[in-house]
Amino acid sequence: MADHGGSQHGIARTSRVRTEEQRQRDLGRIAKYRELEDQARALASRGEHSTPELFQITTKLLRLNPEYYTIWNARRRCLISGSFSNSSAGSSRSKGSSTTSATPNTAPSSAKCSSPSSATTPPGPGPQTAGKSGTTADDAGDEASNPIENHEATPTPAEAKAPAAEATQTTEATEAQDLSVIKSELAFTIPLLLESPKCYWIWSYRLWILEQAIARLPARQARKVWEEELGLVSMMLGRDRRNFHAWGYRRHVVDQLESTALHGSSMVETEFAYTDSMIKTDLSNFSAWHRRSRLIPRLLEERGADAQTRREFFNQELELIHNALNVGPEDQSLWYYHQFLVLNLVSPNQPNPTTPSQALIVPDLPLADRIGYLTSEINLIDELLEDYDDVKSIYEALFEYRLYQTQLEGRQPDEREKEELARWLGKLKQLDPMRSGRWADLEKEVGLGVYM
Amino acid sequence: MAQSFSQLPEDLRLVKSAHVTYIQSLDSRKDEYDYWLTEHLRLNGLYWGLTSLHLLGQPDALPRAETIDFVLSCQHETGGFGAAPGHDAHMLSTVSAVQILAMVDAFDELETRGKGKAQVGQYISNLQNHETGTFAGDEWGEEDTRFLYGALNALSLLGLLELVDVDKAVQHVAACANFDGGYGVSPGAESHSGQIFTCVAALTIAGRQDLIDKERLGRWLSERQIAGGGLNGRPEKKEDVCYSWWVLSSLEMIGKTHWIDKDQLAAFILRCQDPERGGISDRPGDMVDVWHTVFGLAGLSLLKYPGLQPVDEVYCMPKSTTARVLGH
Numbered sequence: 197m198a199d200h201g202g203s204q205h206g207i208a209r210t211s212r213v214r215t216e217e218q219r220q221r222d223l224g225r226i227a228k229y230r231e232l233e234d235q236a237r238a239l240a241s242r243g244e245h246s247t248p249e250l251f252q253i254t255t256k257l258l259r260l261n262p263e264y265y266t267i268w269n270a271r272r273r274c275l276i277s278g279s280f281s282n283s284s285a286g287s288s289r290s291k292g293s294s295t296t297s298a299t300p301n302t303a304p305s306s307a308k309c310s311s312p313s314s315a316t317t318p319p320g321p322g323p324q325t326a327g328k329s330g331t332t333a334d335d336a337g338d339e340a341s342n343p344i345e346n347h348e349a350t351p352t353p354a355e356a357k358a359p360a361a362e363a364t365q366t367t368e369a370t371e372a373q374d375l376s377v378i379k380s381e382l383a384f385t386i387p388l389l390l391e392s393p394k395c396y397w398i399w400s401y402r403l404w405i406l407e408q409a410i411a412r413l414p415a416r417q418a419r420k421v422w423e424e425e426l427g428l429v430s431m432m433l434g435r436d437r438r439n440f441h442a443w444g445y446r447r448h449v450v451d452q453l454e455s456t457a458l459h460g461s462s463m464v465e466t467e468f469a470y471t472d473s474m475i476k477t478d479l480s481n482f483s484a485w486h487r488r489s490r491l492i493p494r495l496l497e498e499r500g501a502d503a504q505t506r507r508e509f510f511n512q513e514l515e516l517i518h519n520a521l522n523v524g525p526e527d528q529s530l531w532y533y534h535q536f537l538v539l540n541l542v543s544p545n546q547p548n549p550t551t552p553s554q555a556l557i558v559p560d561l562p563l564a565d566r567i568g569y570l571t572s573e574i575n576l577i578d579e580l581l582e583d584y585d586d587v588k589s590i591y592e593a594l595f596e597y598r599l600y601q602t603q604l605e606g607r608q609p610d611e612r613e614k615e616e617l618a619r620w621l622g623k624l625k626q627l628d629p630m631r632s633g634r635w636a637d638l639e640k641e642v643g644l645g646v647y648m
Numbered sequence: 649m650a651q652s653f654s655q656l657p658e659d660l661r662l663v664k665s666a667h668v669t670y671i672q673s674l675d676s677r678k679d680e681y682d683y684w685l686t687e688h689l690r691l692n693g694l695y696w697g698l699t700s701l702h703l704l705g706q707p708d709a710l711p712r713a714e715t716i717d718f719v720l721s722c723q724h725e726t727g728g729f730g731a732a733p734g735h736d737a738h739m740l741s742t743v744s745a746v747q748i749l750a751m752v753d754a755f756d757e758l759e760t761r762g763k764g765k766a767q768v769g770q771y772i773s774n775l776q777n778h779e780t781g782t783f784a785g786d787e788w789g790e791e792d793t794r795f796l797y798g799a800l801n802a803l804s805l806l807g808l809l810e811l812v813d814v815d816k817a818v819q820h821v822a823a824c825a826n827f828d829g830g831y832g833v834s835p836g837a838e839s840h841s842g843q844i845f846t847c848v849a850a851l852t853i854a855g856r857q858d859l860i861d862k863e864r865l866g867r868w869l870s871e872r873q874i875a876g877g878g879l880n881g882r883p884e885k886k887e888d889v890c891y892s893w894w895v896l897s898s899l900e901m902i903g904k905t906h907w908i909d910k911d912q913l914a915a916f917i918l919r920c921q922d923p924e925r926g927g928i929s930d931r932p933g934d935m936v937d938v939w940h941t942v943f944g945l946a947g948l949s950l951l952k953y954p955g956l957q958p959v960d961e962v963y964c965m966p967k968s969t970t971a972r973v974l975g976h
Contacts, residue, residue, distance in 0.1 A: 225681045483882075
């Protein structure tokens, strides 16, 4: 089953033999780490979440090991019962912050066959090395040592904050306190994210903190906090343009910024423009193409686009992808997007109950025009063969789209077309023997046996 | 197909005994810093290791009694399991616990010495979002189709699927479908092989494969095989052994494993072995870990590589276990 970070992705295999000195150094690090763990467990089991001690230990531990989800949870509990004002009981999301702790036994017992180096979630390679992140326990708390943290308001570290024991705070004071905690927590996680950009727990903790902003701050202030978050996502996507954590996070942040809770309005135009800029930087970025495909239906609806405007928009998208295919016809990302556009022509006649209809851009296009578009796409792709006669994706598209065309025309392929399909399929078999099973299935399905 | 494996180069053979030794050694590394840094994965690691050993035909290579003791020591009053004693309960470790207990045939001990099946079922069902049908990982609310799959996986093994709204969960998975036939982490998210596995397996457990666009999905999945034989997780990404499982098992569930080159994939996985010390890595020459080891072995098992026990493509456990527990 799926799991969270820490596997050995992309780390060169080396001899596992350590020198005695290295071993001693490891033992020292282990002792320090386990001492922190013991302290954290002792404090947590006594319910001392409102004391600064436990909070400070979570800071140290999370810098050593940002995958330690139990410690992220302890930190949340510290904030709820300590640093945050009590005006808003708990988080809006949490269903209750008390868990019964497993066993009072704190000694990590003998895990049979535990993994010293394990795992990630299915979604992609996990963080490079859990534990490399952060600084040593000794300088934990030294916020200034992290240059990135200065990028935005970095107020007093939450560590320095006394637990909110005073019950008689004014609303303004509690809000200021909560804002300061929120900003401090957001700043705390940035260096951890930079070090482990695929660590689920950091992203989810960050979202939890942002939700505290909605629950605890006036909408105007909360909105500002969430707006700044877009900058962080853009920075993360600038470092890794395909990081699906960051893309998912971006979607979530935008959803919230559009919500009434944050006095929001649609951001579909700016988000669409963002995919533009990401695609221009890197045509291969399927994450950006995907996002674009998802934004378009809403974009057109909100623009109140009429049939003519929709057609013009569709033409522009086709032109964009043609230009891209002209320079990179091997790129799968481009072909998937082309497929998305073509499905817009095909799906009204091909109601597939299993896939949502893609007739979203030009839903009212007359059948004759759809056939016209498809024919012109086939011709354009065919022209690509002049420069790239050994690119498999071209033959695959031709094959698929020709079948769509005959389907739209409500007929079976004629003899000439069958010969042509067989020729394309022959090229596919030749250029892409890896998927010969698929080509064989296609041959049978379309009845091309005698033409091959 | 099995005979074609004999055409693999001589040095490309499964080093079974080295893998067994490697897995047995994993708990003896307490003087390594990484051992402690990965404690939050202990129960998952046990599941990965034990599954590997079962597939290697050495199910008793880890002591059964200690295995059960350890699993039960991770359980909370709520019924959920943490990754190790002292770690908070989470869906992922709870699913691993159920899978381990299923493999060692110890649900009765869960009843007598643990908090009981019903309590585990309760813990899981409490994590379902009644509005959307999806599941959270724990009380803090992170939602993901991984957790939805985990819930259906564990509950079906426990015979407690009726505790949750399966139809709602199915609707949520359907909402995660994309135009390319794949599925993402949530509605609107890009298709990703790992999430496709969780969504297709969840639909399979729910008996709703009719919702899958098998042609389109099969095409997308088969395009994950790249030069060198390995599989990647998304278009234009690098290959990685763990996708030998996510992609291949998904292809198996929709009956299309013949859409990729099995021999080349087997060769790629075998090249990722550490032939001396055992274990499998993400790519040839990298550090091994138990996560890539199990998914490499499970992939080879699905490819019917000789000498491995058959793996269940939905549960990533030995078929003998799912046959016994689910009565297939």
